[in-house]
Amino acid sequence: MAARRATRWHIAVFLAPAVLVYTAVMILPLFGTLNLSLYRAEGFVGLANFRTLFGDPHWSEQFWNALRNNVWFFIIHMLVQNPIGILLAALLSSPRLRLAAFYRTAIFIPTILSFVIVGFVWKLILSPIWGIAPSMLQAVGLKFLFQPFLGQEETALTTLALISVWQFVGIPMMLIYAALLSIPDEVLEAAEMDGITGWSRFWKVQLPLILPAIGIISILTFVGNFNAFDLIYVAQGALAGPNFATDILGTFLYRTFFGFQLQLGDPNMGAAIATAMFLIILAGVCVYLFAIQTRLRRYQF
Amino acid sequence: MAARSHPGRTFAAHAILIAYTLIALFPVWVIVINSVKSRRAIFGAPLAVPTPETWDLVGYTTVLENGDFFGYFQNSLIVTVASIFFVLLFGAMAAFALSEYRFRGNTLTGLYLALGIMIPIRLGTVAILQGMVAAGLVNTLTALILVYTAQGLPLAVFILSEFMRNVSDDLKNAGRMDGLSEYAIFFRLVLPLVRPAMATVAVFTMIPIWNDLWFPLILAPSEATKTITLGSQVFIGQFVTNWNAVLAALSLAIVPVLILYLIFSRQLIRGITAGAVK
């Protein structure tokens, strides 16, 4: 609005609590930590840690490997988790669907579980020894399809990504569901009168209206995946086996920053990795904020 | 609406939903049945329903005997609920400022508030712990609430500001014409109308808090302030894990979150049925 307007203190009041708590408890400590990336035990070293990270093959190989794995992890989520989430939300939002609340809750339950249990139960299910999956496959005569999925370099990462999808599909589902519900009934009724029902209603009317929500889940998936850590840590350990096939940036960072087994924590190199990750994620978020979000049309209902 | 649903399509919808529900619940089922079996039976036949021979509540009894589980529950609940409250309140306020007003630095503030989701907060542990030591907050629930509030804010702001953009301007303007201050518009009009989004954010915020092990371990490990997740860790040993107890403890730990989830998802539905007009 016009520049002559009196200072709008309420904006500051609205922002202050969040900004204060967040700055004090999160940003200052975190940036204090990232700052460590410019130091070594002996003092300020400029970008030397980054030179090591990207120049020393030992470090850079691990970094690129983790990044590659991470990208794959993210792709699986985008291709599997989000479409399934959207599909489920679309089904759940059909008017007067019986048992909708039950389905919604049931599908959301995995999201509530702690990683410890998720890791345990999926290892139990996929275990070649205790064999829920093998015995079920055997029951349908597909035993030959079974492999020790978590133990093979080719399958471990994808398997973990799918487990993660299983666990978190509730999140896109909830967000999309909330977005779908905020579309006014009358618009959907108008579509119904126009003969636009079922899938075409979804594609032509609902989907365009929930694009901003889809944008949000995409960026949340991106950020979440590039920060992911727990599931892999719980299932495969900090060394993200087999042979680092499931190593993603989060596990690589954890191992480096906090140390693992005999490897001592190296906050400086850890901070360098964290900074690199941060920049990658920031770049992604900026692309979203400036290139995508501003182009998404929003509709007021 | 009875007249409006197609039997075929409804059937397909149910088929897909039931199929996915099975996929979602099967592992949960495995967890639950195994939590009431003896250790041998868990690994001997993980899929089997407990029989009189394998029925064993040792997990639950161990859990209840070991430490003050109800106290842990209570701590977890206090921390989770208080954190959600502050995340929602502060987050919604900031989201409102960002989505409603154009001011210089709007996008930058938004970006600043989003930075937090890009770096794992664990990295700031030492500085956070030092701060808490200095403030005398170690081994208090307040320390956890502060950290979780800060941790939950970025996501809350991000999601809520998107949803707040959908609230009709005419409506807010009607409020302004009615003499409502910006605060009143926020609290009386916008908050109730974004209730579904608030419920969603509450759920997202709640889960990592409830399941977090790290900050309780660092900031509040004392017996009086232990959370349920931290309490369950006792059973995870170096060489052997008491799976009966872990399964029992974590199965029990699902219940309160599930209840919270149900409460919030009701809000979600209620927010919707309050219904927007035009």
Next chain:
Amino acid sequence: QDPVTLTIESWRNDDLGIWNDTIIPAFEASHPNIHVEFAPTAPAEYNAALNAKLDAGSAGDLITCRPFDASLELYNKGQLADLTDLAAMANFSDVAKSAWQTDDGAHTFCVPMASVIHGFIYNKTAFDELGLQEPTTVDEFFAVLDKIKEDGTYIPMAMGTNDQWEAATMGYQNIGPNYWHGEEGRKALIAGTQKLTDEDWVAPFEQLARWKDYLGDGFEAQTYPDSQNLFTLGRAAIYPTGSWEIGVFRPQIGDAFEMGAFPPPVQNAGDTCYISDHTDIGIGMNAATAHPEEAKEFLEWVGSPEFAQLYGNALPGFFPLSNAQVTLDDPLAQEFISWRDQCESTIRSTYQILSRGTPNLENETWNASANVIRGTETPADAAARLQQGLESWYKPGEAAQ
């Protein structure tokens, strides 16, 4: 006057009951002025959590010490107090103390508590059933494995590579000392006179590569608890392991079958045998504790024969490092400790000094051992990779980096 409370930081969740029920009451009975609390953390988080708390100043008074560098680092940062002058230190041999000393041996900062011994536990009932004897040489060992495999009732050996550390710790470090001649090889490696590519160091990998055929289906995805369960449920005949399992297995197996143990087989009959008798747990004092006197009082007690006796029997398989004569009740534990008399003892090859840099030799060894067992890397390649990684930062002779 109220008793002073001391808190112990530990990764030994498993021992919570033993401390609360046995050890602490025994201490408090003789030291009414001190109250002790045992506050364990899940082992995976222990190092990270402890470091954070020490940095911020909120850690407990007594710190359970990991062996070698992790604790040395804390000492160097001034977070662990120097305990060289503790009277009880006299009760420990230099080897026992070596895991918690500065490289020059001048300062000791933790009281040694326990070591663990590697070997093979087997299902004696199954062996009897199949008419098998404890193998003493590698050939006998594989002959036994072949027989079990042929019979088909049992999985010959319980081991998985999913968690990687089994392969390294219970495989490589278990059988390795027989090839590299224990302390001799280990010291030579540190001194730079031997390399990981030398025959003595590649050979253990070669043996590991042969294990693959005797492991259960899908061992690639088999985790450590899976292996434990395979053995305790009686589905596997042999279990390459460490002595700590004794306390774990006893209650789980109950009367289902009888266990036996044999030390790692030697190459040729009559060769000197070597065992890994690894110094694993110590306890030190937080330099910032508010009650140094009381903490030292406690540590003195931990160094005493009374503690050794209590601890060794409460935790069969964790062997006290004290010079004091300890009588162990558990026959299997007795069996393990008896190997100290027949064989030469050594500690794990990667623990001292060699895992100080990046790449970390211990972690690399986990990875390499798992790869070798899975057959995705040849023993020679694995050894070459380890050596190359080690050379990239380790210059023998300038040990203290």
Next chain:
Amino acid sequence: MGALQLQGLRKSFGKTEIIKGVDLSVQDGEFVVFVGPSGCGKSTLLRMIAGLEDVTTGTVVLDGEDVTNVAPARRGIAMVFQTYALYPHLTVRDNMGLALKQAGTPRAEIARDVDRASTMLALDPYLDRRPAELSGGQRQRVAIGRAIVRTPKLFVFDEPLSNLDAALRVATRIEIARLHRELGATMIYVTHDQVEAMTLADRIVVLRAGEVEQVGAPMELYNDPDNTFVAGFIGSPKMNFLKGAALGDRADTVGIRPEHLAISREGGTIPGTVSHVEKLGGETLVYVRTEPHGLLTVRLFGEHDFAVDESVGLTPDATRVFRFDASGRRLR
């Protein structure tokens, strides 16, 4: 092609019954207008016909087929919503063309139909805007356009012209009439506007509180209302109701329309004083306070000057009075 029967239709929201048994038969090609006070259930009834609201009891028969449980999309009905219900994400052009596109109509044909409708509704300059950038009247026109392009067998319009200005209203009204003639489609139309109702309808259905009060051709209702409600509702300004007793009439209530009440400065059968004068240009409304009939309205053609508080006399046109009994029923 478009004949509609409603049989015993009822609808309740929770415990409140909103539609209380409606029977109605609409001929193929007929133009039926629903009128009635706000909240009487007109929109609800339309929505039940369209299939958007389920029927509590009763049946909807379209072209001889019971469609009570048929999905709205399959009934072949186009609807204009009172709240427009435009697709917010589509341009005006796409809003109008979506249904055709969905039906697989060739592009060129869609473009032609949309253009025709937009020209008719004066929407050409706005074809590429989105609903949020339109004025209220423009939105309403888009909603009408969306229904028109589909040429279905039955149209239902819910107050389609209420936000249009007079000129556009007349133009659109005439277009709808033309459309009706040309397509021969059946139309059901809700309006509050007397002129629309009188000029468009083949038959008017007067609803009150969920029930049909009277059905008939416009002039039939005007000249022959069944009861005071219909008499008062049809015709604007509203009919004057006089007390029969005071006039020496056998009827309880005597109705006389404002246009049938003569006013003069001297004489007249009912004396009164002028309370208020409204000059509308082409006509003048004089409100006269009388004893014991209260305020009566007189409608005069052209401009007339009356001073407030002037004494006047009113004379009803005896041939145009309606007589009602105490319950409001017409005495014929």
Next chain:
Amino acid sequence: MGALQLQGLRKSFGKTEIIKGVDLSVQDGEFVVFVGPSGCGKSTLLRMIAGLEDVTTGTVVLDGEDVTNVAPARRGIAMVFQTYALYPHLTVRDNMGLALKQAGTPRAEIARDVDRASTMLALDPYLDRRPAELSGGQRQRVAIGRAIVRTPKLFVFDEPLSNLDAALRVATRIEIARLHRELGATMIYVTHDQVEAMTLADRIVVLRAGEVEQVGAPMELYNDPDNTFVAGFIGSPKMNFLKGAALGDRADTVGIRPEHLAISREGGTIPGTVSHVEKLGGETLVYVRTEPHGLLTVRLFGEHDFAVDESVGLTPDATRVFRFDASGRRLR
């Protein structure tokens, strides 16, 4: 208390200028009606007055104070929105009471004011419903009620009666007039309804495409329009425009209102054939096709029968014709 000056107001959306320099002075206590074709900027102008739309250039002065940059909440204006903008989560009662509650009015007083407004608007049975459960007209009444209870110094109404039925419309119109008299508040009112405009307004402002065409009292505009636009816009049905040349008149265009055109079966200065007859009850509209003037509308009082295609003659009332030049300007 409520005097308003608009000085050189302009407003652009992006590159399109919607309001193109409006100067207007509204007296304290005056009732001003904005009329104009759909999309001409009436709502936008109202929103600028209310402070909801920022002003591109120009100033809004309220009670002598420049409020151009004052927040809407502090201007003391009540507004009825064209889209109602009801609070969906609040009941009708709370929708109406919110402003008072916010102002700290005592409960009892709020209840009283809300009750009075709801009675006036016939909303009593709906006080505890939420907007989604109301009919279109009921929603509109709630929106009006919300403005009324606040008794501010300036009201702005955006087509407040468009969804109401005739009876309620008259009743509410009269209530608004009464309110205006009683409160002495200034009111600005947008409508498409000629009757509302003519009866309520002290002055009517005719807008076209963001500009003021003419401002004046209703009968002034009716009897003395400045140009063809105003002449055509005020009065319904619309004025007939005849070609001056064909009538032998010096003017380019001659305007004559439908009510000032006599029709007879024989004679008449302009011959034509009946194209269409609309009977509205109290009046009859006859559409006559003529050469070269096209379709002319004749408005007759009472009921009249004309057969389609019947030949008739039309005679303009010479005292009531308006003459315009080629650019549409009035020739006086």
